[in-house]
Structure formats: C-alpha cells, structure tokens
Amino acid sequence: MAPSALQTEASKDAEVGFATESAPWQRAAFEGDGSLRRKVLAAAAATFGILLLVLLCSSILVVIVKTQEGAKADAAASCLLPLGGGSTPSGNFPQPPNFLSSCRKALKHYMAHQYVYDVETAVSAAAAWFSSNYPDGARTKDLCVFDIDETVLSNFADFIRQLDSGKPNQEDQDAGLDPAIPAMLKLYSELFNAGFSVTFLTGRREAGRNATVRNLYEAGFGEQCPDAAPDATRSEDLEPCYVKLDMREVNDTRIASIYKPDRRKQLQDQGFDIVGCFGDQWSDLAGTSPGQASFKLPNPMYYIL
Ligand SMILES: [Mg+2]
Numbered sequence: 001m002a003p004s005a006l007q008t009e010a011s012k013d014a015e016v017g018f019a020t021e022s023a024p025w026q027r028a029a030f031e032g033d034g035s036l037r038r039k040v041l042a043a044a045a046a047t048f049g050i051l052l053l054v055l056l057c058s059s060i061l062v063v064i065v066k067t068q069e070g071a072k073a074d075a076a077a078s079c080l081l082p083l084g085g086g087s088t089p090s091g092n093f094p095q096p097p098n099f100l101s102s103c104r105k106a107l108k109h110y111m112a113h114q115y116v117y118d119v120e121t122a123v124s125a126a127a128a129w130f131s132s133n134y135p136d137g138a139r140t141k142d143l144c145v146f147d148i149d150e151t152v153l154s155n156f157a158d159f160i161r162q163l164d165s166g167k168p169n170q171e172d173q174d175a176g177l178d179p180a181i182p183a184m185l186k187l188y189s190e191l192f193n194a195g196f197s198v199t200f201l202t203g204r205r206e207a208g209r210n211a212t213v214r215n216l217y218e219a220g221f222g223e224q225c226p227d228a229a230p231d232a233t234r235s236e237d238l239e240p241c242y243v244k245l246d247m248r249e250v251n252d253t254r255i256a257s258i259y260k261p262d263r264r265k266q267l268q269d270q271g272f273d274i275v276g277c278f279g280d281q282w283s284d285l286a287g288t289s290p291g292q293a294s295f296k297l298p299n300p301m302y303y304i305l
Contacts, residue, residue: 078106079099079100079102079103079106079107080098080099080300081097081098081099081100085303085305086305097301097302098299098300098301098302098303099163099300099301099302101163101166104160104163104164107160107163107300107301108160110300111156111300115298115300116183118297118298119181119183119184119297119298120183122295122296122297122298123183123184123186123187123295125295126187126276126278126293126295127187127190129276129293130191130194130196130275130276133292133293134194134196134275137194137195137196137232138191138194138195138196138197138232138275139195139232139273140195140197140229140230140231140232141197141229141271141272141273142195142196142197142232142272142273142275143196143197143198143199143243143267143272143273143274143275144188144191144196144197144198144199144274144275144276144277144278144291145199145200145201145264145267145274145276145277145278145291146184146188146198146199146200146201146278146279147200147201147202147203147278147279147280147281147284148200148202148204148212148216149173149178149202149203149204149280150181150280150297150299150301151181151184151278151279151280151284151297152180152181152184152185152188152200152216152219152221152278153178153179153180153181153215153216153219154178154179154180154181155170155172155173155178155301156301157172158170158171158172158173158178159301159302173204173208173211173215174208174211175211176210176211176212176214176215176218177215178215178219179219180219180220180221181297184278184297185219185220185221188221188240189220189240191276192222192234192238192240192241193234193235193238193240194234195232195233195234196232196275196276197229197230197232197243197272198240198242198243199242199243199244199245199246199267199272200216200221200242200244200245200246201246201260201263201264201284202245202246202247202248203248203256203259203260203304204247204248205247205248205249205250206247206248206249206250207250208247209245209247212245212247213245216242216245221240221242222239222240222241222242223241223242224241224242224243224244224245225241225242225243226241228243228270229243229271229272230243243267243272244267246263255283255304255305256281256283256284256304256305257282257283257286257287257305258287260283260284260287261286261287261288261289261290264277264287264288264289264290265288265289267289268289274289274290274291274292275291275292275293276291276292276293276294276295277290277291277293277294277295278294278295278297279294279295279296279297280296280297280298280299281299281303281304282296283304283305284296
C-alpha cells in the first residue's frame with residue numbers, strides 16, 4: 001500500500017534526524033538562538049560604534065594639538081625681531097635681543113621642543129660631514145673650534161631671568177653653572193676620540209675665566225690639555241681635553257666678527273689646520289681663517305655682530 005502524505009513527511013523528518021515529537025523545544029531553541037544572535041549583533045554594533053567614536057575623538061584631538069603646536073611655532077616666529085643693530089668702539093646702537101620680551105611663552109615652547117631638534121639636525125650634519133671627510137680619524141694638528149655660549153653651554157635660564165626682570169642677568173654664567181647642550185657635548189667627545197684637537201674661542205672676558213674653566217669641566221668638556229698639541233691617538237674612554245680657552249682681553253672692544261677671525265689666525269700660526277668651526281652666531285664662523293666646514297647652531301634669544 002502506498003504511504004499517506006503524513007507518513008511521507010514523518011519519514012522525511014526521521015531521515016534527517018528530526019522527530020515530530022521534538023519540534024516544540026527545537027523551535028524554542030531556534031527562537032532562543034535568534035534572540036542571542038540579535039543581542040550579539042547589537043553588542044558588536046555598539047562596540048564598533050564606541051571604537052569609531054574614540055577614533056574620531058582621537059583624530060580631532062591630534063588635529064587640535066598639532067594646530068596649537070603650529071600656532072605656537074608661528075607665534076615664536078612672529079616674536080623674532082627683524083630690527084637691525086650695530087656695535088662701534090664707542091658702544092652699541094640699537095641692538096635689541098632677537099626676541100620680544102612679551103614672547104616668553106613662545107620662546108619657552110620653542111626651547112623645550114623645536115630647539116632640541118634644530119640643534120640635533122646641525123649636529124647630525126656635522127657628524128656626517130666629519131665621518132665622510134675623515135673616515136680614518138684625524139691628525140694631531142686637525143683642529144675643531146668651538147664657541148661656548150649657546151654652542152656648548154646654555155644660558156637659557158639667565159636669559160629668561162633677564163626677560164622677567166628687564167635687567168641683564170648672567171648669574172648662572174658667573175657661578176659656572178650653565179648646563180651643557182647634550183648633543184654638542186656628545187659630538188665634542190666623539191671628535192676628540194676620533195683624534196681631532198678641540199679648542200674654545202669665546203667672547204667671554206678673561207675676568208670670567210675661573211668660572212668658565214670650572215663650568216666646562218663640570219659639564220663634561222674636560223680641562224686644558226697638558227700638551228699644546230695632544231697626541232691624536234686616543235682610546236675611547238679618554239677624558240677630553242682642549243688645546244686652549246681663548247677669551248677676550250678686558251680692553252678688547254672689537255666686534256666678534258673681527259676678534260674671532262683674528263684669534264683663529266693665531267691658532268693657524270701655531271701650526272693648526274682648522275677643520276671645523278661651531279657657533280650659534282654667524283660672527284663665530286664668518287671672516288678670515290675659517291674652518292673647512294662651519295656649523296651654525298640655532299639661537300632665538302640674541303645676536304652678536
Ligand atoms: Mg655663542
């Protein structure tokens with residue numbers, strides 16, 4: 001006898017493993033799964049939404065910070081004075097600082113952020129130049145000339161006090177407490193260890209010699225070498241020493257761009273070959289008896305003719 005339609009459906013259920021008696025709880029379970037799936041989907045959508053919101057807020061925050069930094073950098077640039085100045089044997093005529101006194105915040109921001117990068121950029125360029133031009137190190141008479149203020153030591157604290165008080169201030173300098181400029185200390189030590197002779201040529205006056213000698217030593221630049229031309233064979237752990245600390249005599253009223261080339265000429269006359277010059281002012285580098293290469297460091301605070 002042929003099976004009825006009901007029997008046929010029951011047989012099909014049995015073949016696929018479903019019994020007609022179990023259909024109610026299976027439906028409930030199926031309905032339960034659907035509810036759970038909806039909840040999972042809802043939770044995933046909520047999580048995704050939150051992540052999207054966080055990402056959006058972070059992006060907005062980054063844009064705001066960058067904009068503020070850009071605005072501060074612009075503020076720093078607008079604080080620079082484009083005024084001229086001069087210096088004569090009878091005194092200076094309007095020779096203002098580079099920076100308006102009302103721009104302390106912009107100056108501090110620059111010094112705390114971009115300044116370090118600008119110094120390191122100059123130092124990297126110098127290191128690359130020396131390693132490509134002197135791959136085997138130096139001879140004893142190969143000399144690097146370093147200015148001091150804003151080149152190897154920083155007067156930033158004195159300068160801020162000067163802006164705050166409106167009066168000249170060099171109390172850290174007088175006390176021998178100026179901190180080293182880290183990237184320059186590293187470069188100075190590396191050049192010394194590569195065999196170069198190093199020397200200081202500063203516009204500081206002889207009256208400040210003791211404080212300067214102490215400051216250079218305590219900041220890590222060593223002492224004056226016992227020999228006029230130290231042996232270029234160095235070991236890595238040798239403490240650096242400098243050939244000379246050239247300072248300005250009390251009655252020397254020449255502008256830096258005359259005084260410094262004159263002292264460089266004296267170093268050449270002693271038999272040194274000036275290889276590199278480092279300074280924060282163009283007057284540290286320009287003029288006669290220049291180095292083969294000159295490296296200018298940033299100084300947003302003042303200029304010297
Ligand atoms: Mg200087």
